[in-house]
Amino acid sequence: MRYLPKSPADREALLKAIGARSINDLFAPIPAEYRLERDLKIPRQMAESEIVDWFRERSRENGDGYCTFLGAGAYFHYRPVIIDSLISRGEFLTAYTPYQAEISQGTLQSIFEFQTMICELTGMEVANASMYDGSTAATEAVMMAVRLTGRKSVVVAKSLHPEYREVLRTYAMNQEMPLKTAAYLDSGRIDLQALEKEITTDTACVLIQSPNFFGTIEDVEAIAEIAHKHGAMLVVSIAEAVSLGIVEPPRQADVVAMEAQSFGVPLGFGGPYCGVIATREAYVRQMPGRLVGQTVDRNGKRGFVLTLATREQHIRREKATSNICTNQALVALMVNIFMTIYGKVGLKELAKQNLAKANYAAQQFGKHAKVLFSGAPRFNEFVVQTSEDPYAINSRILGHKIVGGLPLKKFYPELGNAALWCCTELTTRSAIDTAVGLVAVSERSVRAADADEEVDVEEVAR
Amino acid sequence: MKPKTPKATRHVNQNEGLIFEKSSPGKAAWKLPPLDVPEVDTDQLLGNSARKDLGNMPEVSEIEIIRHFTRLSTWNYAIDLGMYPLGSCTMKYNPRVNEVVARLDGIANGHPYQPEKISQGALRIIKTLSDCLVEITGMDAITLQPAAGAHGEMTGLLMVRAHHQAKGNPRKKVLIPDSAHGTNPATAAMVGYAVENLKSNEQGMVDVEALAAQMNEEVAVLMLTNPNTLGIFEHEIHKIADIMHSKGGLLYMDGANMNALVGKVRPGDFGVDLMHLNLHKTFSTPHGGGGPGSGPVAIKKMLEPYLPKPVVVTKADKTLGFEYDRPESVGRVRSFYGNFGMFVRALAYILANGPDGLRQTTEDAVLNANYIRKGLEGTYDLPYTTTSMHEVVFSDRLQAKKGVKTMDLAKRLIDYGFHPYTTAFPLIVPGAMMIEPTESESAEEMDLFIDAMKSIAQEVEEDPQMVLAAPHTTRVSRLDETAAARKPVLRWKPGKS
Numbered sequence: 001m002r003y004l005p006k007s008p009a010d011r012e013a014l015l016k017a018i019g020a021r022s023i024n025d026l027f028a029p030i031p032a033e034y035r036l037e038r039d040l041k042i043p044r045q046m047a048e049s050e051i052v053d054w055f056r057e058r059s060r061e062n063g064d065g066y067c068t069f070l071g072a073g074a075y076f077h078y079r080p081v082i083i084d085s086l087i088s089r090g091e092f093l094t095a096y097t098p099y100q101a102e103i104s105q106g107t108l109q110s111i112f113e114f115q116t117m118i119c120e121l122t123g124m125e126v127a128n129a130s131m132y133d134g135s136t137a138a139t140e141a142v143m144m145a146v147r148l149t150g151r152k153s154v155v156v157a158k159s160l161h162p163e164y165r166e167v168l169r170t171y172a173m174n175q176e177m178p179l180k181t182a183a184y185l186d187s188g189r190i191d192l193q194a195l196e197k198e199i200t201t202d203t204a205c206v207l208i209q210s211p212n213f214f215g216t217i218e219d220v221e222a223i224a225e226i227a228h229k230h231g232a233m234l235v236v237s238i239a240e241a242v243s244l245g246i247v248e249p250p251r252q253a254d255v256v257a258m259e260a261q262s263f264g265v266p267l268g269f270g271g272p273y274c275g276v277i278a279t280r281e282a283y284v285r286q287m288p289g290r291l292v293g294q295t296v297d298r299n300g301k302r303g304f305v306l307t308l309a310t311r312e313q314h315i316r317r318e319k320a321t322s323n324i325c326t327n328q329a330l331v332a333l334m335v336n337i338f339m340t341i342y343g344k345v346g347l348k349e350l351a352k353q354n355l356a357k358a359n360y361a362a363q364q365f366g367k368h369a370k371v372l373f374s375g376a377p378r379f380n381e382f383v384v385q386t387s388e389d390p391y392a393i394n395s396r397i398l399g400h401k402i403v404g405g406l407p408l409k410k411f412y413p414e415l416g417n418a419a420l421w422c423c424t425e426l427t428t429r430s431a432i433d434t435a436v437g438l439v440a441v442s443e444r445s446v447r448a449a450d451a452d453e454e455v456d457v458e459e460v461a462r
Numbered sequence: 463m464k465p466k467t468p469k470a471t472r473h474v475n476q477n478e479g480l481i482f483e484k485s486s487p488g489k490a491a492w493k494l495p496p497l498d499v500p501e502v503d504t505d506q507l508l509g510n511s512a513r514k515d516l517g518n519m520p521e522v523s524e525i526e527i528i529r530h531f532t533r534l535s536t537w538n539y540a541i542d543l544g545m546y547p548l549g550s551c552t553m554k555y556n557p558r559v560n561e562v563v564a565r566l567d568g569i570a571n572g573h574p575y576q577p578e579k580i581s582q583g584a585l586r587i588i589k590t591l592s593d594c595l596v597e598i599t600g601m602d603a604i605t606l607q608p609a610a611g612a613h614g615e616m617t618g619l620l621m622v623r624a625h626h627q628a629k630g631n632p633r634k635k636v637l638i639p640d641s642a643h644g645t646n647p648a649t650a651a652m653v654g655y656a657v658e659n660l661k662s663n664e665q666g667m668v669d670v671e672a673l674a675a676q677m678n679e680e681v682a683v684l685m686l687t688n689p690n691t692l693g694i695f696e697h698e699i700h701k702i703a704d705i706m707h708s709k710g711g712l713l714y715m716d717g718a719n720m721n722a723l724v725g726k727v728r729p730g731d732f733g734v735d736l737m738h739l740n741l742h743k744t745f746s747t748p749h750g751g752g753g754p755g756s757g758p759v760a761i762k763k764m765l766e767p768y769l770p771k772p773v774v775v776t777k778a779d780k781t782l783g784f785e786y787d788r789p790e791s792v793g794r795v796r797s798f799y800g801n802f803g804m805f806v807r808a809l810a811y812i813l814a815n816g817p818d819g820l821r822q823t824t825e826d827a828v829l830n831a832n833y834i835r836k837g838l839e840g841t842y843d844l845p846y847t848t849t850s851m852h853e854v855v856f857s858d859r860l861q862a863k864k865g866v867k868t869m870d871l872a873k874r875l876i877d878y879g880f881h882p883y884t885t886a887f888p889l890i891v892p893g894a895m896m897i898e899p900t901e902s903e904s905a906e907e908m909d910l911f912i913d914a915m916k917s918i919a920q921e922v923e924e925d926p927q928m929v930l931a932a933p934h935t936t937r938v939s940r941l942d943e944t945a946a947a948r949k950p951v952l953r954w955k956p957g958k959s
Binding site for chain 1: 478482490495499500501502507508513514517518519521522524527531532533534536537538546548553556557559561562564565566567568570574575577580581582583587593594609610613615620648650651657694699724727731742749752756792793794798799801803806812813815818829830832836837849851872873901902904905907936937939946
């Protein structure tokens with residue numbers, strides 16, 4: 001086996017040194033009746049070239065060469081090449097969690113820079129080293145608010161990513177955390193009056209997303225005012241990190257729970273991504289996850305260490321702020337490098353291109369179909385309602401090697417034939433025009449047929 | 463014998479400040495293509511929501527970024543540089559073909575919501591890896607959704623709870639041995655269970671009689687690491703399983719130490735009802751300075767209805783798809799389908815090994831740990847002499863007499879060019895030194911490690927002060943952790959350094 005650095009003679013010599021007759025002597029503690037006396041039924045050992053071929057085949061079966069209008073919590077942005085050059089360095093790739101500070105300063109300093117940039121972008125005072133993803137970050141942020149307020153229940157915006165809501169429900173299930181939902185208005189924004197009605201003296205926090213699942217930018221200030229008036233915290237989830245280049249961050253929030261995938265992390269069929277929690281200094285001791293702090297060594301030299309570990313499971317066990325141990329360090333490094341590359345000016349220009357593309361696309365779609373939620377500003381996503389089922393439209397669009405917007409029926413049946421479309425800096429005008437053209441054809445044909453024939457929804461576009 | 467070269471030597475490396483200290487207006491490492499749609503007026507579109515300023519975000523050029531991170535990288539130790547004997551962390555070689563296949567276009571750029579018709583490649587990877595892991599563990603089904611080991615533990619306990627709930631009573635307690643990882647009790651608390659400690663016996667194993675006495679209808683599950691954190695196989699595992707099952711309880715196995723078992727024995731065969739795996743330990747996906755991990759949970763048939771959704775299924779037309787309609791599911795534990803990129807890497811590792819390679823890997827891992835044990839026995843105190851599997855736990859008892867503790871010895875090991883072993887864990891061994899070499903170490907590298915450890919023991923006798931002041935060769939030494947925690951500085955601010 002090519003990864004194993006021992007010759008048969010080495011193995012013999014080691015066994016001899018140990019005083020064992022055969023390798024099976026070393027497995028003697030395993031009761032004989034349980035020992036596996038056959039080969040595992042898994043594929044045979046493959047050569048490197050065969051492995052590459054096998055995965056190339058899988059890659060070809062997986063939408064290779066399609067352009068996409070999908071967003072919804074996973075965004076297709078350009079990844080500058082130096083991200084992979086740098087994270088492929090073995091010293092980053094093959095290092096463990098930086099517990100031994102003297103030989104982990106590279107990882108530690110880069111996390112410190114990451115924490116700093118996340119604070120700058122979110123308007124918060126402290127940020128952790130990462131969480132699993134946006135959904136678990138939002139959930140852990142809510143649990144943090146529960147600990148901080150001593151209250152139990154949570155009001156969740158219906159316009160929060162539906163999968164984030166599902167994850168929160170799973171975590172809340174056994175923690176006696178009642179969840180209430182706050183509806184959205186025709187503008188796409190949260191219904192402030194309905195929200196206020198849902199808040200009680202037991203509400204630990206209000207959890208919203210901005211830009212929300214429909215792409216609409218919430219009025220964070222107004223929501224914060226309502227939450228704070230009733231002694232509840234405001235947790236803001238950000239799923240599209242690029243929005244921070246041009247959208248005012250939720251400075252009035254108490255906790256920001258982010259998904260930073262947009263910052264240089266490949267779509268990768270949904271993971272690994274990079275969750276982050278940022279908050280105010282006063283709340284740091286209830287924050288989950290690893291934190292890097294600056295300190296000095298015994299000669300007074302600046303250095304960095306993992307700090308405030310008394311919050312964590314390896315010290316506090318069942319009294320820890322979370323059970324999280326391994327986080328998303330290497331992905332956070334991708335995010336860090338991306339933020340460094342684009343920086344103060346680039347992030348703004350990048351976000352502006354996203355805004356422009358989505359604005360153009362929404363205008364074009366609006367000429368033929370109904371663009372919902374136009375009463376409030378949005379970033380790079382928008383909802384298009386069509387006469388025909390979006391699955392059917394999408395399967396025709398797919399024929400042009402374009403993946404259409406995400407049909408929303410599964411998550412928001414009340415929106416009917418609606419789909420969530422996303423444009424980034426990588427979406428070309430010609431792809432937009434093609435998709436708009438096919439939607440226009442669909443609208444015309446439905447109108448012409450006067451909708452008297454049931455449209456055959458093809459399974460393929462699911 | 464070939465003459466030995468010492469493992470480490472000093473060489474020049476570069477100083478490097480914080481990236482913010484290099485920033486100045488007008489430098490840029492980015493370039494966007496011309497916009498092919500009309501420009502927009504941000505203030506008009508966004509109104510009050512338009513952002514005015516990005517604060518202290520840096521402005522630097524590409525070469526500065528390359529140098530910055532390359533310089534930082536040289537301050538890290540890594541598996542690529544040498545043995546990384548962190549016990550329970552399984553720091554094995556991270557094969558590079560894994561990285562190459564994970565970056566193939568269709569795999570790296572697949573959107574999680576793209577139609578199933580054009581997701582067959584990703585689904586096939588999930589299905590193939592699932593089948594391999596089910597076979598390796600001897601279980602019946604698996605979920606790959608959890609993002610790390612601790613997340614897998616939580617997913618597992620949610621399923622345990624659902625199982626008991628379906629029988630009418632979720633039960634109240636989780637039994638956890640005193641040698642367990644901190645994630646176990648932390649997880650139990652998150653799932654709403656009370657934690658009850660289980661004392662280890664003199665051999666460092668579960669005290670089966672004590673377990674029988676503690677087990678009752680209030681206990682939902684026992685969370686057991688096997689081999690345990692002392693590197694000892696719980697050879698009475700079948701009795702342990704019987705005790706749990708006789709009172710309607712379940713046996714959960716923390717698979718952190720699965721590297722000792724793959725291809726030699728299957729947890730499903732010795733009575734385990736559910737377990738998590740750490741793909742970033744046993745299956746070679748890189749630790750990356752602390753993640754990403756992946757913590758699949760393998761289960762027996764009776765827990766299948768409770769698997770997180772969606773579940774990958776083979777449809778009537780033989781294509782693969784996601785099944786969402788699972789009314790008894792515990793729900794979702796993460797968005798989308800888990801850390802898919804890690805599945806790709808773990809599967810590439812399994813394919814590179816095959817059944818024979820995986821078995822040899824396990825044998826080499828156990829062989830290496832025992833070789834190190836043999837080499838250091840006598841020099842360091844071995845608190846539990848029970849046979850070791852893939853790791854061995856010494857203690858600092860002999861050196862502590864001179865005032866030198868496990869962390870001091872670890873710091874001195876850095877000067878010899880090694881990453882330290884795991885210090886002060888498991889908690890049941892005072893001054894623990896937990897060593898897991900993995901299969902990736904050659905006889906030569908292990909000999910250098912043994913020599914280094916022996917030499918340090920000698921230094922403790924001759925010059926304990928020198929050891930206490932270690933490391934002597936690193937950029938920084940003995941950072942002030944107390945000060946860091948007392949007045950936390952968690953971000954850079956302009957004008958301060």
